[in-house]
Amino acid sequence: MLDVGRHPNISLLAYSEVESVKGRAGDFKVTVRRKRRYVEEDRCTGCGACTEKCPTIVPDAFNQGLGNRKAIYSYFAQGIPSTHTIDPDFCRQIKGKKCGICEKTCQAKAINFDQKDRIIELNVGAVILAAGYDVFDPSMIPEYRYAQITNVVTALEFERLLSASGPTAGHLDRPSDRAVAAEIERMEKEITKSQRMLEKFEKKYEEASAQFYDNFQKSRFQDDEDRLKWAEKYASHRAIVDSLDALKEKAASFTVAKRLAFIQCVGSRDFRFYPFCSGYCCMHSIKEAIIAQEHEPETTSTIFGMDIRAVGKGFEEYKVRGGNHSNISYVRGRVSEIMEGADHNPVVIYEDTRERQVKNEAFDMVILATACVPTKGIVDLANIFGIELDAYNFIKTDPLSPVDTTVPGIFVCGCAQSPMDVPESVAQASSAAERAAEIVAQADVEEAVAL
Amino acid sequence: MTKTNDVLIVGGGIAGIQASLDLAEMGIRVHLVEKLPSIGGKMAQLDKTFPTNDCAI
Secondary structure, three states, X not given: OHHHHHOOOEEEEEOEEEEEEEEEOOEEEEEXXXXXOOEOOOOOOOOOHHHHHOOOEEXXXXXXXXXXXXXXXXXXXXOEOOOOEEOOOOOOOOOOXXXXXXXXXXXXXXXXXXXXXXXXXXXXXXXXXXXOEEEOOHHHOHHHOOOOOOOEEEHHHHHHHHOOOOOOOOOOOOHHHHHHHHHHHHHHHHHHHHHHHHHHHHHHHOOOHHHHHHHHHOOOXXXXXXXXXXXXXXXXXXXXXXXXXXXXXXXXXXXXXXXXXXXXXXXXXXXXXXXXXXXXXXXXXXXXXXXXXXXXXXXXXXXXXXXXXXXXXXXXXXXXXXXXXXXXXXEEOOEEEEEEOHHHOEEEEEEEOOOOEEEEEEOOEEEEEXXXXXXXXXXXXXXXXXXXXXXXXXXXXXXXXXXXXXXXXEEEOHHHOOOOOHHHHHHHHHHHHXXXXXXXXXXXXXHHHHO | OOOOOOEEEEOOOXXXXXXXXXXXXXXXXXXXXXXXXXXXXXXXXXXXXXXOOEEOO
């Protein structure tokens, strides 16, 4: 990634989208919209002082909404380019309120609220489409209760929870426990606030709140309006303190998630959604289970699947290693339903096809191996470039020329073509690069001949 | 005649990054368009990558 930012032959147009394309192989005219960041790219040093001071807190898309970021942000810490961006949907200043704190903080004078989108024209010989994929939305499968049971997460969300740079700093805290921790934090803030109010009353009447409340309940000062407020404030303060104590007691027993269930083929190999196999999810689940066990040696994982597809160099060995050394057990069977059990534990109901029995088992967390589905913008992109899509909306290619789209000079690689894992994406990318280079070299030769 | 031996790459995930670097190393000028504020794509969101369990970034 760093190399891309540094390479003299690469001009990086991040936060940009292709608007239109004309021409043919060897000579395409492309219009690109460079969306406004409200931050000058050539001035921003990526220091992050603005982010520190920004008062607006927004769910962080990079962390799959599990953490928070500010309205002015870098997409992720090591992101290239490191230029910060203002989110116009949340920024107070852009929404018409008074703020501009980032502008005052920025020493590089990079903030520019009047910035406009820029349209640039490019002339290129070949195009490579590497538009990627989307993760299947598991809330489309109601029986898995993805959005309802907080401890049921997708594989990508789980990836962020495992990450040392993620919202939990790599501790496998259950989302339900994190919600309690957030609630405790909110209550503590509220208590400090009401404490301050009570102190004002105490100073005014030179009496401790508890003592006053005792007297108040013995029907004194009942018609004094100010004291009535005091009593109300104290009562609500007590209520919060009590429920905070109860929550804290509950939170004291929280541990990291140790019993994990991975459910394969969520959205893929399912005729209701996508009949194809997404290919990488079996190995992804095994990898996540191995990493989780590395973090916490007591972790046990159960992978539920019709079969584990470990097709590739070293894959089967990796699967066996997981079973032998990382407490992974593989259960052949499809999960029919996930219910919520005691303590927010998801209960998995499945058929163990080897024992021919329907069973249920409670876990700390369930991870859904979601399908690789065509990215939302792919239809627009296909229209812009005039290429054809296949029946699922992946980019159409011929089996014998897997990186050529239906338009000469336009190539495809990665999951925009079909689901594939990282090594395959990389191999296909090199292949597409080579095909594009052929076109460009041809243009060079033609130019030389013409001269 | 205008110079047309540049290549446009749409998408800055692992595939787009690899294709960009390969072409750039060949001496071909690349324009890499990414719709999000930073490149990296889904790969950057992965904690570690299979099979060596190395850091993704």
